[in-house]
Amino acid sequence: MRELTDHQLMLLVRSKQSEALSILYDRYSSLVYSFAWKTLKDESVAREIVQAVFMRLWTTKSVYDPDQGRYSSWLLTITRNITTDWLRKRRRDTAPLVQVEPEQLAQIPDHVTATPEAALLNSSTKDQIRSAYGNLSAQQIHLLEHFYWQGYSISELAAIYNQPIGTVKNRLHQTLKILRRHLVAEGEQS
Structure with missing residues (x-):
C-alpha cells in the first residue's frame, strides 16, 4: 500500500x-x-x-x-x-467580554456631528435599527451577535448550534433579510 x-x-x-x-x-x-x-x-x-x-x-x-x-x-x-x-x-x-445594556449604549455620545440635521438623521437611523432588531427572535439576535460582534466563524457557529454549516449560513442569510426588510420599511415610514 x-x-x-x-x-x-x-x-x-x-x-x-x-x-x-x-x-x-x-x-x-x-x-x-x-x-x-x-x-x-x-x-x-x-x-x-x-x-x-x-x-x-x-x-x-x-x-x-x-x-x-x-x-x-x-x-x-x-x-x-x-x-x-x-x-x-x-x-x-x-479577550475580555464586556456586557453592555442597551440603555448604556444609548447614553454613549455619538461622534460630534457638524449640524443638527446630521444629529437628527443619526438618531433616526439608530431608532430604525432598534425597531428592526425588535422583529428578530432571540435565536436570530444571538446568531448576529456571535457572528458579527464576537467574531465566530460559520464553522464554529455550526459546532455551537450543532447544525450543518449550510443551515447556519441559511439562518444568517434569512436573519439579515428580515433585518433589511424591516429597515427598509422603517425608512419608508419616516
Whole structure:
C-alpha cells in the first residue's frame, strides 16, 4: 500500500481504510507539524494541530483533486485553515467580554456631528435599527451577535448550534433579510 499515490490513498481514506491514513500521516505529519510550529511557536499546540488535520482528513467529505495542484499544497491549506481557526478561538477566549445594556449604549455620545440635521438623521437611523432588531427572535439576535460582534466563524457557529454549516449560513442569510426588510420599511415610514 505504501507505493500508492497520495490521491489513491485519499480515496482509500474516504472509504475509511485506516492504514491509508496512517501512511499519509507518516508521509506528511512532519510537514504539517513544522508549518504549525512556525506559525504558533508552541510545540504542544502544533501537535494538536497535526492531530486535528489528520482527523479532518478522516472525517471530511472534501476530495483532493490532483488536477488542482500537489497534495502537499492541499494539505497545507487545510493546516493553515485549522491553525487560523485555533488563533481566532484563542483570541476570542482571551479577550475580555464586556456586557453592555442597551440603555448604556444609548447614553454613549455619538461622534460630534457638524449640524443638527446630521444629529437628527443619526438618531433616526439608530431608532430604525432598534425597531428592526425588535422583529428578530432571540435565536436570530444571538446568531448576529456571535457572528458579527464576537467574531465566530460559520464553522464554529455550526459546532455551537450543532447544525450543518449550510443551515447556519441559511439562518444568517434569512436573519439579515428580515433585518433589511424591516429597515427598509422603517425608512419608508419616516
